[in-house]
Amino acid sequence: MLVLILALSVVLAACAGEPKTKTTTTGKSEGNDSEPGKEKVVLDFWTFWGSETRKPIIEKIIEDFNSSQDEIEVKHTYLPWGDIWTKALAAGAAGNPPDVIINDINTVAQRADKKQNTNLSEYINKEQGFEERFYPHLWSPMLHDGDAYALPFNTDTYMLFWNKEVFKEAGLDPEQPPKTWAELEEFARKIDKKNGNKYERIGFLPRHGAGHNLWMLNADGKSYWDYDANKPTINQPTDVETLEWIKDYESHYGQKVINSFTAEFGSETANPFIAGKIGMFINPGTFYTQIRDYGDGMEFGIAPMPEREAGSGNTTWGGGFVAEIPYGAKNPEASWEFLKYLTGPEAQEYWAVKNFDNVANIEGAEAAAQSSELTEEGRATYDATVDNLKNTVLTPNPIEAPDYTTLIDPEVEKALLGDQSPKDALDKAQKAVEKLIESNK
Structure with a gap:
């Protein structure tokens, strides 16, 4: 009996000396390699970047973040473009959303209105001058009722x-x-x-490489939606004249x-x-x-x-993507730390140079334009795109009518084919969108 007791003591002592395990956000257990007695928080980061070009770049950024500290470990989950947001909604409804996700820049407010992303104001308010790190036209789409619900990541012009x-x-x-x-x-x-x-x-x-709506925007700096008055402005005189110009141009x-x-x-x-x-x-x-x-x-x-x-x-015009913390994420404080890194100057410069992609962080973008990794031609071209961001606006989907442009495009196409006048086309589109807004109330 004494021998058995001694043997059990040795086993228990050995177990006590092993690293503790932890349950990750994906339900897996892992050993703890951070400071003694403290478990790492493991974050699940969802993107649609799975190509041979982009996947290694985002994973290098993740690796650099993981190496920069010993409290958080980020893991990358790739999901195809057609699946990622549908699966994210399903995961959120099931109470197990990803910790961080890349999402569309023009629909941040819609998700905020539906409580699908996390209000970041409590974290941002602790960071002095935080919003000034980003281009102003990329910051405003982050807001819903005055609070930011995402951080801008990349864009174009x-x-x-x-x-x-x-x-x-x-x-x-x-x-x-x-x-x-x-x-x-x-x-x-x-x-x-x-x-x-x-x-x-x-x-x-005109319409190859760009759509008719880009010319409407270019004509007077205004889109089909007046964001200050929060209403559609589809049949304004300048828009009618622009559509007439496109029609006449193409008829040549x-x-x-x-x-x-x-x-x-x-x-x-x-x-x-x-x-x-x-x-x-x-x-x-x-x-x-x-x-x-x-x-x-x-x-x-x-x-x-x-x-x-x-x-x-x-x-x-420009579009782009944002980094968000889905609503109900289990470790929002840790997710915020990763969001800051992901949209910080170091990660943003790396993404910009490796992808030749416009980024949201001003310091990162300006550094990329001077990068020795780009050729002289590449630097000059990238610098031109950075400079053009001052001319660039975004057109976030209005909550009142998120898909309103689907009512405009068919009418415009009929006008360009000669089936109706440009004025009639835009008048019909204006009325259709107003009706949609009324029905959505």
Whole structure:
């Protein structure tokens, strides 16, 4: 019996010396390698970044955060674009949401209104001048009833690209892009190249690379929604004039020609701009990576969108993504610490340089524009996109009518096809959205 007691004592002593285990947010138990007696908080971070390019970048940021301290461990969960937010809602309803998630920048207030994300004001208020770390136009969509419910992560900005070699061939100064819509049209006509009745090259097409709504925004700096008055402003005179301009512009070529060019639009070498089949192109600044990788030394320029007329402004649009703490997350304090790192200058600069992606943190963005990891051409292009953020606005989905643009697009398409006038199209869209708002009440 004495031998048995001694043996049990040895076993118990050995067990007492083993590291304690902990239950993670995913229900798994792990050993504790932080300071003695203190368990790490394990966070589950959901993203849709699973590509060969982006997955290693986000996982390196996570690794750097995990190495920077010994209290929190972040684990990455990749879910496909079509699944991530549906599964997040289901997980939240089941009481087991992810700890941090990447989400759409234009729908933060909608999720806040439905109590799907966490109010961050108590954490932000402890950080002096916190919101000043981000571009102002990216901070305002974070707010719902005056409080922030997310932190901006990345964004983009639509700009004009032009082919300098094509400009030279057309007798245009390759260093001087068009400044106004009138110049844009003038330059395009000079770049147009026909062989008989067939266009071998087109100067520019307004809706390729950009949609009609971008031109409405560019025209007077206003979108289809007045955010101050909180109401739709779809059929304003400037919008009608803009739609008439697009219609007249496209009628010069005809729908058959435009459709044939549309069929050729794709990615990489299939892009007509890279192939030299169109001289000017509106796209986010990140389009540079396609030129870099597939343009075979193409000479190009990048500039703000032309103004409707001199002095009307170079307003353009951007989208992007945010980092959020889903409502009901088990460790919001730890999640906040990771959010701060994820949107801080070090992580933001790394993401920007490796992805050639515009980021929300001002210090991180400006550092990326000077990074020695980019080529001279890359630095100049990235710097142009950073500078263009001052012209960029976002169009968050209004809570009163989150899908209101789906009522506008069909009417606009009918106008461009000649089935109704631009004014009738926008008048109908205005009434349809007003009816939707009323029904949503």
